[in-house]
Amino acid sequence: MAGKPTINDIARMAGVSKATVSRVLNHKPDVDPATRERVMRIVEEQSFVPSITATGLAGGQSRLIGALVPAFTWPFITDIMRGVAEAVSLTPYELILYSINDSRRSDDNIDILDHILATKLTSGLLAIMPGQPSKYVTRLHKYGLPSVIIDDQDKPGDIPWVGTDNKHGGYMATKHLIELGHRRIAHIHGLQRYLCSHERYQGYCQAMQEAGLPLDPQLVFEGEFIQPTGRAAGHYFFSMPPEQRPTAIFASADLMAYGVMAVAEEYGIQIPRDVALVGFDGLDSSAHVRPALTTVQQPFYEMGRRATELLLSMLDKPHFARKLPDSPAFQPTSLNGFGNNNYQEPIRIHIPSTLIVRESCGSPRHLSLSTPD
Amino acid sequence: MAGKPTINDIARMAGVSKATVSRVLNHKPDVDPATRERVMRIVEEQSFVPSITATGLAGGQSRLIGALVPAFTWPFITDIMRGVAEAVSLTPYELILYSINDSRRSDDNIDILDHILATKLTSGLLAIMPGQPSKYVTRLHKYGLPSVIIDDQDKPGDIPWVGTDNKHGGYMATKHLIELGHRRIAHIHGLQRYLCSHERYQGYCQAMQEAGLPLDPQLVFEGEFIQPTGRAAGHYFFSMPPEQRPTAIFASADLMAYGVMAVAEEYGIQIPRDVALVGFDGLDSSAHVRPALTTVQQPFYEMGRRATELLLSMLDKPHFARKLPDSPAFQPTSLNGFGNNNYQEPIRIHIPSTLIVRESCGSPRHLSLSTPD
DNA sequence: CTGTTAGCGCATTCAA
DNA sequence: TTGAATGCGCTAACAG
Numbered sequence: 001m002a003g004k005p006t007i008n009d010i011a012r013m014a015g016v017s018k019a020t021v022s023r024v025l026n027h028k029p030d031v032d033p034a035t036r037e038r039v040m041r042i043v044e045e046q047s048f049v050p051s052i053t054a055t056g057l058a059g060g061q062s063r064l065i066g067a068l069v070p071a072f073t074w075p076f077i078t079d080i081m082r083g084v085a086e087a088v089s090l091t092p093y094e095l096i097l098y099s100i101n102d103s104r105r106s107d108d109n110i111d112i113l114d115h116i117l118a119t120k121l122t123s124g125l126l127a128i129m130p131g132q133p134s135k136y137v138t139r140l141h142k143y144g145l146p147s148v149i150i151d152d153q154d155k156p157g158d159i160p161w162v163g164t165d166n167k168h169g170g171y172m173a174t175k176h177l178i179e180l181g182h183r184r185i186a187h188i189h190g191l192q193r194y195l196c197s198h199e200r201y202q203g204y205c206q207a208m209q210e211a212g213l214p215l216d217p218q219l220v221f222e223g224e225f226i227q228p229t230g231r232a233a234g235h236y237f238f239s240m241p242p243e244q245r246p247t248a249i250f251a252s253a254d255l256m257a258y259g260v261m262a263v264a265e266e267y268g269i270q271i272p273r274d275v276a277l278v279g280f281d282g283l284d285s286s287a288h289v290r291p292a293l294t295t296v297q298q299p300f301y302e303m304g305r306r307a308t309e310l311l312l313s314m315l316d317k318p319h320f321a322r323k324l325p326d327s328p329a330f331q332p333t334s335l336n337g338f339g340n341n342n343y344q345e346p347i348r349i350h351i352p353s354t355l356i357v358r359e360s361c362g363s364p365r366h367l368s369l370s371t372p373d
Numbered sequence: 374m375a376g377k378p379t380i381n382d383i384a385r386m387a388g389v390s391k392a393t394v395s396r397v398l399n400h401k402p403d404v405d406p407a408t409r410e411r412v413m414r415i416v417e418e419q420s421f422v423p424s425i426t427a428t429g430l431a432g433g434q435s436r437l438i439g440a441l442v443p444a445f446t447w448p449f450i451t452d453i454m455r456g457v458a459e460a461v462s463l464t465p466y467e468l469i470l471y472s473i474n475d476s477r478r479s480d481d482n483i484d485i486l487d488h489i490l491a492t493k494l495t496s497g498l499l500a501i502m503p504g505q506p507s508k509y510v511t512r513l514h515k516y517g518l519p520s521v522i523i524d525d526q527d528k529p530g531d532i533p534w535v536g537t538d539n540k541h542g543g544y545m546a547t548k549h550l551i552e553l554g555h556r557r558i559a560h561i562h563g564l565q566r567y568l569c570s571h572e573r574y575q576g577y578c579q580a581m582q583e584a585g586l587p588l589d590p591q592l593v594f595e596g597e598f599i600q601p602t603g604r605a606a607g608h609y610f611f612s613m614p615p616e617q618r619p620t621a622i623f624a625s626a627d628l629m630a631y632g633v634m635a636v637a638e639e640y641g642i643q644i645p646r647d648v649a650l651v652g653f654d655g656l657d658s659s660a661h662v663r664p665a666l667t668t669v670q671q672p673f674y675e676m677g678r679r680a681t682e683l684l685l686s687m688l689d690k691p692h693f694a695r696k697l698p699d700s701p702a703f704q705p706t707s708l709n710g711f712g713n714n715n716y717q718e719p720i721r722i723h724i725p726s727t728l729i730v731r732e733s734c735g736s737p738r739h740l741s742l743s744t745p746d
Numbered sequence: 747c748t749g750t751t752a753g754c755g756c757a758t759t760c761a762a
Numbered sequence: 763t764t765g766a767a768t769g770c771g772c773t774a775a776c777a778g
Contacts, residue, residue, distance in 0.1 A: 288635070
């Protein structure tokens with residue numbers, strides 16, 4: 001409710017110069033403890049918050065970080081953003097949203113990146129699944145705008161990166177199916193141009209090979225991470241002669257799995273009785289579909305949070321007034337050298353996914369002896 | 374790629390003073406056309422973008438608008454934000470994200486609002502479904518921070534508001550059921566403290582009464598807009614003796630409908646054969662569930678877009694460089710008087726919802742003669 | 747119509 | 763250890 005105290009007001013009230021107020025605000029060492037104490041008291045009392053605008057102008061540091069968000073088309077963006085917002089809220093930074101319209105040509109997206117650079121508003125950038133523009137983000141990063149990429153769909157470049165272990169996720173999903181007694185396990189592959197498509201497939205392959213199961217190219221269907229692809233895959237698999245037909249399907253996206261479910265119904269095929277199904281992503285709605293979908297839960301919230309922490313640490317300022325809650329896998333040591341921009345190896349943080357077992361795989365079949373450990 | 378031209382550079386290159394550059398940049402009338410032309414050329418060439426930070430400091434106007442977002446827990450936030458981002462991207466404004474953690478006490482949310490006020494960063498505020506804090510937002514608005522509320526869950530205060538016509542939505546849903554031949558139609562009511570719960574219920578009542586159908590309090594179940602409430606409602610309705618049991622259910626949220634579906638299965642009740650079901654919201658996943666859910670589609674994207682346009686128009690500056698695409702119901706005339714903060718009647722924009730008919734209601738029953746018009 | 751002069755609120759020199 | 767002076771990039775008041 002207070003009008004809007006400026007640093008001048010605080011200085012006057014504390015009986016010091018604004019320079020001193022600025023000093024204590026920025027945790028400069030050379031300040032008399034008593035003075036610091038007094039200034040802090042006034043600051044608290046007046047709940048004084050320095051103007052980000054002015055601070056940015058004067059200091060060249062904007063205390064603003066940008067989040068490049070793909071047009072909110074993917075359902076899990078929200079979870080990532082929750083993590084981002086949470087991390088940011090624990091610091092004096094603010095979050096600026098830059099939305100990419102993936103419906104338009106990629107030129108426009110580069111326009112946005114140019115805009116980000118041009119306005120010079122943010123001092124760091126969080127690129128969420130940038131896809132094609134990721135090369136450009138990489139350039140921005142090298143150019144001097146600290147950036148981190150979250151779960152890029154593209155080949156990772158030389159830029160800090162946070163994501164999940166897609167390969168291990170694919171491995172878990174497939175292994176689960178194998179342990180349930182399945183041998184003919186199909187896979188619905190994502191688009192070739194996404195790195196994660198390959199990684200998930202690699203996990204699938206590894207699990208199959210470890211179990212001594214053959215990799216049948218006939219059992220791999222490829223498409224986008226959307227429902228229609230799942231439908232197409234369903235038609236493809238379910239129209240196979242029974243002895244060739246897979247008894248289980250590992251879809252590399254929950255949306256794909258939804259498509260399979262819809263088509264299965266049309267074929268009179270019951271899930272999980274006739275065919276087991278595992279998805280990938282862990283969308284909320286996967287708990288609602290019938291049967292509830294067993295899936296690989298990606299740690300979206302954590303990804304957002306960790307990526308933000310990483311970016312903030314790169315900005316390398318003593319901002320962390322309130323301590324962040326523990327994040328077990330966070331290794332601040334690996335961050336040393338940042339801020340001076342002279343690190344060598346690109347940072348990559350892989351946060352593990354977890355397999356959520358629900359109904360879509362049923363119980364062990366064929367008298368399989370394997371028990372879940 | 375250019376270094377970072379300042380207004381001084383532009384001024385020098387154009388052979389004018391920076392004041393003049395500033396003038397053309399801000400579309401001031403008193404500038405020689407030739408000069409304006411020349412300056413613009415340089416600006417284009419250098420792709421000069423004035424520093425938002427400096428502009429804000431000097432002008433007192435920050436060209437930044439804040440979006441108060443409820444912790445991304447609701448699935449449709451993404452759609453709203455898509456609309457917001459789209460509208461903002463057509464202007465020189467940037468969007469700052471303030472995330473409310475509804476998991477915490479509401480005190481914290483007020484803290485955020487205080488923070489918004491304190492940092493004085495944004496020149497306008499978009500409050501998305503603020504719920505409890507809406508009174509505080511209203512105060513901020515009166516206090517001088519232009520704000521608009523999107524789809525508030527609370528009683529609307531004296532503040533610009535954009536939302537959908539919940540009552541009409543409830544009316545459409547119920548009428549659809551009635552036209553299908555249903556007479557015992559149940560309703561799952563949202564929490565009392567949300568205005569939209571009442572509105573949707575009112576629509577339900579109106580449709581029932583118009584059709585001369587009795588309002589049976591037994592057929593109304595109340596709870597949150599979440600799946601468990603739907604499950605509870607399902608148990609409640611399905612354990613009724615068959616002659617009392619409703620033949621149709623209008624759930625005031627899609628998530629509730631999902632719960633009903635899950636429980637129906639447990640009771641061996643088939644949807645739509647045994648009971649018809651309509652939801653409310655139009656979540657994407659409602660097209661994926663089995664059977665696909667008939668629902669009232671809220672115009673989330675439009676709500677975000679229109680609310681942003683409204684807020685921007687209140688900020689009352691000649692920013693609209695690129696024209697916004699047509700939005701039919703947008704009446705600029707109703708906005709006159711804004712910006713001087715001396716308007717009388719609070720603006721309310723209701724964007725119509727639409728009924729999406731899918732599978733969960735089946736076809737007309739009881740040889741009903743009614744045909745959809 | 748246009749250039750000059752002051753600041754916006756703060757950080758960062760310089761002296762003291 | 764602290765205060766005074768200078769300037770960040772831009773807008774706004776004032777002259778001319």
